[in-house]
Amino acid sequence: MKYNELKLTRSRRPSRVGRGIAGGKGKTAGRGTKGQGSRKSGGVRPGFEGGQTPIYMRIPKLRGFRSFHTKPVVVQVGQLELIKKEIVDSAALAEAGLIDSPLLSVKLLDGGELKSKKTVKLHAASVGAIKAIEKAGGKFEKVARRTRASNTPKA
Secondary structure: OOHHHOOOOOOOOOOOOOOOHHHOOOOOOOOOOOOHHHOOOOOOOOOOEOOEOOHHHHHHHOOOOOOOOOOOEEEEHHHHHHOOOOEEOHHHHHHHOOOOOOOOOEEEEOOOOOOOOOEEEEOEEOHHHHHHHHHOOOEEEEOOOOOOOOOOOOO
């Protein structure tokens, strides 16, 4: 049985609001007197706090908040000379000791000089870095970031 397949029967008829003072929910129909919420198209969007900065915008500014967004590791073009392979990827950078893990996101920046022809397969690169690679006769290919294999089986 699924939640959306449940057959429910109403136990009570809906109340008829706004049907006179004696009707229980008459006159203002439970909306109070005047103000934004009393109008038919009144009300505010979810999270709105009357002009005060909403809590979902205040929380990141609180002490102790840490963003889980990881910044890419920066590698300079000149450091690629340390790698003897022609194809440079995150695994080759980790093998050479330029980055800690092949699972990290890597960005290549222009700095230093590349003399040998290399095919670079990384997550990001600056325009100057791509020009430096192409000047040396190589090429740059953008690849998606590698992720850890999860332990959960695919159903």
